[in-house]
Amino acid sequence: MSTTTTGSGRKPNRRGLAAREQLMSTALRLLSTGRPEAVSVNLIAKEAGLSWGSVQNQFRDSDGFWAAVIELIIEAGPTMWQTPRSDTVAGRVAEVAELYRAVLDSPQNVAVETVRAALPRPLDVLAESHPHTAASIAELDRRWAEAFVHFFEGLDVDEQRALDVAAVLGSALRGLRSDQHFGTTVDVDRAHATLVAALTSYLEG
Template sequence: MREAVVEPSTSPEVSGSRRRNRRGELSRRHVLEAAMRLLSSGGPDSISANMVAKEAHVTWGTLQYQFGDVDGLWAATLIHILETAGPSIWARPSAGSVHKRIAEVIDLLWKALDSPYSAAVSNLRSGLAKDRFELERTYPRTAAALDELDENWALQFREFFDGVAVDPLRARQVIALLPAALRGLHAEMAYGSPVDSNDALAGLRNALTLYMTPPPA
């Protein structure tokens, strides 16, 4: 006996559900892009879910339905940044030496500091609790999303140096140091410091090359 063939449903109910899901996804993305714009502006009210709702022209009830609460909103915004920023910031290395790859990765990160993605993450971090225990208590999903961002950076850095010899311990230490060092220099430039950024970046490249290169056997 031949088995019955079940045809895919094309009922109005299914089609309507798909349209509703599509509209929901578009609405969610619209809110996340509004949140990122607001956060990257750095304004005094940028870290405000109510302001995000206003920027996105939606109600607070819509935000609750889509994200659950403020913690869910910020966590989703960070994941949105992670998913959209990577291709615009990271590139595959083109050089074969430690020194040139360090120069490339510093150049990529330095340019990324001027992106709205970087500004959004920095402004959100600045508005949240600095104590890790307090952050996890009040915004557990946001804390986890920030961890995911940091882990992604570490992975990208390690992969950037695939194929060249670097000291693994020192590379791990540079992963922790480099973003903070570049943010500090970038802030100095923003405040009108007389420091020559080209000289500072050249010194950083040379120092990290010496530090990350394994000692001769």
Template sequence: MTAAGTEGRRSNRRGIATRENMLEAAVRCLASGDPGAVSASRIAKEIGATWGTVKYQFGDVDGFWAAVLHHTAEQRGELPVRTDADLPLRERVSAIIETLYAGLTSSHSRAIENLRAALPSDAGELRRLYPRTAAELSTWGDSWLQSCERAFADLDVDAARVREVAAFIPGAMRGIVSERQLGSFFDLDEARRGLTNAIVAYLEHSGRRVNP
């Protein structure tokens, strides 16, 4: 019984190692930017595995992409949020902008961008064809919104405006990061300061406004 139990634990460890190797291989392949890298079979071959191994570990390609997204989210962790009572609004906004500016150039971010570009852009179609992947992406949006709400919860800001800001910041930062990658004629330090200033002006004391 002991020998059988030991063998079972070893087999389980091998399975976990195979799963982790496949997820890391997926990130490496997807981060290359090659559209052809968005292939579970190709990624499996990168570590000498088979499509059968993918199905055993993840069920199907939808399960595989959902697991890749979950893996990158675990590696990234939550957005660091400082809510010190004496931390000014400007510093909180600037911290979010700079965190995204650095994070969006990581290999995990490049992998995610390549994967999302290959998936259906229509939300309904994505949910129909890749329900587990769509569900994982949906949790990202919820987590991001919650992080932004926590970042400003103790300040005099309007909750609706915080949600609006949370909705546009990722796209705005992807645009600035794209400018850096393509080679911009603009001062991107100035661009980030301008975005920070605009957000601060929009949020500052907005909690006092009277809704019509």
């Protein structure tokens, strides 16, 4: 990702770095609540005790700001993954499914979901008004898929099938999480186990 610069393209000074860190930490705190109204640069600046001028000086505009938030989460990405323990496909699928389930409720992921839900969709539409943000989100998705494939290294797993499973698993687990939050009558744990079994069969060919 790009190195830290101000909206004018200059390296920020100590005061600028402090303002940038304050804006970023405030953004993550508000966005991790999942409230749609948190996707407001003006609100975040106000909560941080700073002005819109500070945002412009550090990030140029809202596109630069949201891109910086996503990039910050990308940088924290490796801490969300762990070294697999199992040496079987079934074991790895079970591990990564539990990992995904935990990550979905992490502050970083909730922040990303909040931003994605509030900004224009799909990604090509977002790119028209927020090109840098769209590029950062695309990079985040790419790295997640790459990390998923890497999780199965050392096993006889087709890479394309692993990418297929990465896409399905994330979407399915988000759906199950929503069902759980809305108090569905579906047995979420049983559905989770069935999903793991089905995806294991697909990976094993």
